[in-house]
Amino acid sequence: MVSIKDIASAAGVSISTVSYALNGSDRITKETADRIQSIANELGYVPNRAARLLKKRETMLVGVFLTDFSGHFYGDLLFGLKEELNRRDYDLIVCSGRRSHRMIPERAFDGAIILDATFADEELIGYADRGHKLVVLDRELDHPNVNQVLLDNKAGATLAVEYLLGQGLSRICAVGGPESAFDAQQRMRAVRQAVERVPEASLEELPGAFDKASGYAAGPRIAEAAGEGPAGVFCLNDEMAIGLCDYLRTQTALQIGKDVHVVGYDNIELAQYMQPRLATIDYSKRKWGALAAEQLLKMLEGRPVEQERIYVRLVEGESVGKAY
Amino acid sequence: MVSIKDIASAAGVSISTVSYALNGSDRITKETADRIQSIANELGYVPNRAARLLKKRETMLVGVFLTDFSGHFYGDLLFGLKEELNRRDYDLIVCSGRRSHRMIPERAFDGAIILDATFADEELIGYADRGHKLVVLDRELDHPNVNQVLLDNKAGATLAVEYLLGQGLSRICAVGGPESAFDAQQRMRAVRQAVERVPEASLEELPGAFDKASGYAAGPRIAEAAGEGPAGVFCLNDEMAIGLCDYLRTQTALQIGKDVHVVGYDNIELAQYMQPRLATIDYSKRKWGALAAEQLLKMLEGRPVEQERIYVRLVEGESVGKAY
DNA sequence: TTGTATGCGTTATCAA
DNA sequence: TTGATAACGCATACAA
Numbered sequence: 280m281v282s283i284k285d286i287a288s289a290a291g292v293s294i295s296t297v298s299y300a301l302n303g304s305d306r307i308t309k310e311t312a313d314r315i316q317s318i319a320n321e322l323g324y325v326p327n328r329a330a331r332l333l334k335k336r337e338t339m340l341v342g343v344f345l346t347d348f349s350g351h352f353y354g355d356l357l358f359g360l361k362e363e364l365n366r367r368d369y370d371l372i373v374c375s376g377r378r379s380h381r382m383i384p385e386r387a388f389d390g391a392i393i394l395d396a397t398f399a400d401e402e403l404i405g406y407a408d409r410g411h412k413l414v415v416l417d418r419e420l421d422h423p424n425v426n427q428v429l430l431d432n433k434a435g436a437t438l439a440v441e442y443l444l445g446q447g448l449s450r451i452c453a454v455g456g457p458e459s460a461f462d463a464q465q466r467m468r469a470v471r472q473a474v475e476r477v478p479e480a481s482l483e484e485l486p487g488a489f490d491k492a493s494g495y496a497a498g499p500r501i502a503e504a505a506g507e508g509p510a511g512v513f514c515l516n517d518e519m520a521i522g523l524c525d526y527l528r529t530q531t532a533l534q535i536g537k538d539v540h541v542v543g544y545d546n547i548e549l550a551q552y553m554q555p556r557l558a559t560i561d562y563s564k565r566k567w568g569a570l571a572a573e574q575l576l577k578m579l580e581g582r583p584v585e586q587e588r589i590y591v592r593l594v595e596g597e598s599v600g601k602a603y
Numbered sequence: 604m605v606s607i608k609d610i611a612s613a614a615g616v617s618i619s620t621v622s623y624a625l626n627g628s629d630r631i632t633k634e635t636a637d638r639i640q641s642i643a644n645e646l647g648y649v650p651n652r653a654a655r656l657l658k659k660r661e662t663m664l665v666g667v668f669l670t671d672f673s674g675h676f677y678g679d680l681l682f683g684l685k686e687e688l689n690r691r692d693y694d695l696i697v698c699s700g701r702r703s704h705r706m707i708p709e710r711a712f713d714g715a716i717i718l719d720a721t722f723a724d725e726e727l728i729g730y731a732d733r734g735h736k737l738v739v740l741d742r743e744l745d746h747p748n749v750n751q752v753l754l755d756n757k758a759g760a761t762l763a764v765e766y767l768l769g770q771g772l773s774r775i776c777a778v779g780g781p782e783s784a785f786d787a788q789q790r791m792r793a794v795r796q797a798v799e800r801v802p803e804a805s806l807e808e809l810p811g812a813f814d815k816a817s818g819y820a821a822g823p824r825i826a827e828a829a830g831e832g833p834a835g836v837f838c839l840n841d842e843m844a845i846g847l848c849d850y851l852r853t854q855t856a857l858q859i860g861k862d863v864h865v866v867g868y869d870n871i872e873l874a875q876y877m878q879p880r881l882a883t884i885d886y887s888k889r890k891w892g893a894l895a896a897e898q899l900l901k902m903l904e905g906r907p908v909e910q911e912r913i914y915v916r917l918v919e920g921e922s923v924g925k926a927y
Numbered sequence: 928t929t930g931t932a933t934g935c936g937t938t939a940t941c942a943a
Numbered sequence: 944t945t946g947a948t949a950a951c952g953c954a955t956a957c958a959a
Contacts, residue, residue, distance in 0.1 A: 282936055293946045298938060306944060323733070325708040330936030332653035333951045348681035348697070357672035357699075365702055373672070373697035375681075378689055384649040409647070521876075552845075554878045606952055617930045622954060630928060654952035657935045 281322045290318050301326075332386075339368060340388040341575060344395040345375045359568025360392065367576050383411055390575045392416065396460060412578040414571045418461040426574045428567060428587050432462055435560040435591040436469035436513070439542045442558065442593055443511030444473070447602035448540055449480045452504060454487040454497045454514040454523065463489070466515045466544065487519050494522025502531045505539045509602045517543035517550045517559055524553060524598070536600040546594055555597030562591040605646045614642050625650075656710075663692060664712040665899060668719040669699045683892025684716065691900055707735055714899045716740065720784060736902040738895045742785040750908050752895045756786055759884040759915040760793035760837070763866045766882065766917055767835030768797070771926035772864055773804045776828060778811040778821045778838040778847065787813070790839045790868065811843050818846025826855045829863045833926045841867035841874050841883055848877060848922070860924040870918055879921030886915040 283297040290297065292311065300307045300315040307315075332338055341364055345353060361371045369389070374382060380398065383391050383406050390412040393403065400420060407413055407424035415427045443451060453470045456463025467484065474482040485500055487493040494514055501523065504510045514520035520543030527533050535541055536555045543550060546561035567589050577584045607621040614621065616635065624631045624639040625648075631639075656662055665688055669677060685695045693713070698706060704722065707715055707730050714736040717727065724744060731737055731748035739751045767775060777794045780787025791808065798806040809824055811817040818838055825847065828834045838844035844867030851857050859865055860879045867874060870885035891913050901908045 280936090284936075294937085295939080295947075296945055299945085302938085308944065311944085325705070327657070327936050328706075328709040328711055329653045329656040330951090331938075333651070333657055333936080333953090334938045336951085342696075347678070348685075349678040354671070354673040361672075361700060365700065370698075370703050370706070371700075372703070374694075376685060376689065376695075379694050379696070381649070382652075382694075385652040387652055549873060549876060552873055552876050604952090607954095608952075618953080619931075619955075620929055623929085626954080632928065635928085651952050654935090655954080657937090657952080658954050660935085 280327075281324045282327065283324070286315060286319050286322060286324055289322065290315050336386070338386070338388050340370050340372060341572070342382060342388040342391045343371060343373050344379070344391060344393050344398065345373060346395045346397060348373075348375055353564075355564035356394075356568040359563075359565035359570075360572045361568075363569045363572035364576070369572075369576070384409060386411075390414070390579055392571050392575060393418075396457065412575060414575045414578070416567070416571060424578070426578060426584050426586075428571045428574060428589065430462065430562060430567070430589045431591050432465035433469040435544060435562070436466040436515075437473045438591065438593040439513045439544065439558075439560055440470050440473040440511075442542060442595070442599065443513065443540060444477055444480060446511070446540065446599060448509060448511030449477070449602075450483075450504065450508065450510045451480060452483045452485060452497075452501055452510055452512045454485045454494060454512065454519050456487055456489045456515045460489065463487075463515050470513060487515060489516050489518060491518050491522035491525070494519030494524075495526045496522075498523055498526025498530060501539060502527065502533055505533055509538055509540065511540045511542075511599070511602075513542045513544075515544055517545045517547045517557060519543070520557055520559070520598075521549060521553060524557070536597045540599040540602075542599060550594075550596070553596075553598065558596035558599040559594050560591050561594045562589050604651070605648050606651065607648070610639060610643050610646060610648055613646065614639050660710070662710070662712050664694050664696060665896070666706060666712040666715040667695060667697045668703070668715060668717050668722065669697060670719045670721060672697075672699055677888075679888035680718075680892040683887075683889035683894075684896045685892075687893045687896035688900070693900070708733060710735075714738070714903055716895050716899060717742075720781065736899060738899045738902070740891070740895060748902070750898045750902060750910075752891060752898060752911050752913065754786065754886060754891070754913045755915050756789035757793040759868060759886070760790040760839075761797045762915065762917045763837045763868065763882075763884055764794050764797040764835075766866060766919070766923065767837065767864060768801055768804060770835070770864065770923060772833060772835030773801070773926075774807075774828065774832065774834045775804060776807045776809060776821075776825055776834055776836045778809045778818060778836065778843050780811055780813045780839045784813065787811075787839050794837060811839060813840050813842055815842050815846035815849070818843030818848075819850045820846075822847055822850025822854060825863060826851065826857055829857050833862055833864065835864045835866075835923070835926075837866045837868075839868055841869045841871045841881060843867070844881055844883070844922075845873060845877060848881070860921045864923040864926075866923060874918075874920070877920075877922065882920035882923040883918050884915050885918045886913050 283294050287294040287297045300312040364371050392414045394416040407422045413425045455467050474480045485497045520541050533539050543557050543559040546559045550557040550559050570587050574584050607618050611618040611621045624636040688695050716738045718740040731746040737749045779791050798804045809821045844865050857863050867881050867883040870883045874881040874883050894911050898908050
């Protein structure tokens with residue numbers, strides 16, 4: 280490994296001169312700086328990030344924590360994040376899994392973005408207390424070192440339910456998310472409110488876990504309910520909606536968009552390839568990422584941060600039809 | 604920030620005692636070790652990774668480099684990687700983009716896994732020359748510090764083409780990948796061989812870039828060709844096959860699986876939701892990840908590594924039918 | 928069993 | 944404009 284010490288002796292100068300030259304300080308003559316630079320290149324010098332970090336306490340790195348890597352969802356979000364961070368000379372790295380949590384207190388990066396249910400609120404507060412800057416995308420936390428960029432879950436869930444109701448479907452089923460999931464809680468609350476506002480509407484809540492399997496598992500009960508007349512089903516995310524459709528298609532003779540009407544949430548890519556096309560709630564994942572990055576950068580630079588929210592819109596699809 | 608120095612003074616011992624105690628050396632009495640440990644906990648001590656790294660030159664971190672984060676593909680692969688690495692106390696971090704390449708020479712991790720076209724071969728050889736351990740998944744590199752886990756592209760492409768030929772389709776179109784992509788080159792070569800083996804078969808090669816847009820762009824030429832009788836199209840990956848199907852469905856009256864027969868490669872999740880179901884080449888992405896992790900770990904531990912290959916199988920689908 | 932002292936590669940303070 | 948030197952936090956050879 281070649282260090283500045285090697286460069287220094289090769290150039291016949293002191294290590295501090297090398298350090299200054301390499302970091303572009305104007306205390307050094309252009310000639311010596313150039314000479315040192317070219318010697319560094321020649322020797323294939325690469326700064327030691329550990330040493331620098333030990334001294335400067337700055338990684339220029341941002342960590343993003345995801346619950347898992349199961350695709351679909353995260354591509355655009357990460358793209359939005361990376362783009363914004365790179366613009367400001369920060370690099371992005373993605374982590375997942377409990378083991379990796381420790382990188383936050385170990386100061387592996389200057390800040391972190393959390394979209395990861397495996398973090399408990401208290402854990403995050405603990406990091407924030409120690410001075411680590413956090414942006415959370417999946418919960419609300421009141422702390423000077425934490426900011427959030429949240430989906431407008433209330434608007435989205437309301438749109439979804441009102442879409443069903445507007446089609447004349449008054450028997451609403453909602454397939455929920457994990458107990459602990461903030462997004463699921465918010466959406467379900469909005470569902471209840473929206474249904475309550477309509478006297479003749481009824482609501483049945485089914486458990487779910489935001490994955491295909493739990494959508495599939497909700498199938499039997501929903502098929503049963505559909506026996507008593509057309510039902511409008513709001514799955515709190517697309518993944519479950521797709522699982523449910525899989526069930527209905529393979530295990531029953533019920534027609535989606537006719538006997539059972541299904542709306543999802545997230546507008547994942549798969550949704551548009553479903554037959555019939557899945558009605559869902561859409562929002563810009565890329566913008567979500569970009570905004571999160573921006574918030575974190577502001578915190579890192581000590582600039583004031585204003586609360587942001589990601590707006591949503593309804594995407595209609597043939598998975599929902601008119602009730603007769 | 605609380606360091607071992609703080610613990611030492613709080614415990615009334617020297618820093619080396621603290622270091623030994625915290626690292627579980629048996630040179631320390633169990634009592635003092637316990638006492639120090641509890642003081643450390645009390646103070647909320649977290650080891651400084653930079654300092655430790657500077658000394659030990661070991662991050663216990665493996666970096667995975669991807670061309671982009673666009674989902675679908677990588678979920679299972681990363682899962683396989685992470686599972687295997689965690690088992691051996693290594694952590695996984697995911698990087699993407701040119702900027703992040705420098706983390707390799709900067710020794711941000713103990714080894715790296717590359718599935719990223721933005722690395723040039725020479726660049727990787729350069730890192731390997733400097734002693735960095737690499738496992739590459741998208742090329743072949745002959746270097747003591749590099750190992751590869753490759754798909755059996757030849758078998759896969761041959762399976763795909765012979766599937767089409769076996770259905771009586773003798774007019775084969777192949778939609779290629781980026782010039783520089785190793786997988787694309789291997790697959791296309793196998794396609795040519797498979798077609799040449801059958802005297803009455805013909806092959807037309809169309810350019811592609813492994814994305815939906817380029818599959819879509821190949822649509823017009825394929826529709827034209829289909830005018831002269833049923834054609835068998837092998838898209839060198841699923842992404843392009845889906846793009847092509849989008850074109851055929853929305854821009855032509857041609858029937859997929861009847862007028863045009865389509866096979867993809869990768870068996871991404873979307874493939875099974877296509878209507879008709881996309882025929883494709885499947886392989887275990889999870890195993891691919893696990894094997895790559897294992898190879899890297901072996902290199903890190905200086906154990907001998909044997910070459911591995913990921914086997915593939917054909918998944919039939921209604922996107923291919925019989926020719927008449 | 929514990930303490931002292933040194934060095935890992937940088938940056939930064941001060942003096943020259 | 945440059946150089947000597949002291950940190951940064953930790954691990955460890957050696958001394959006690």
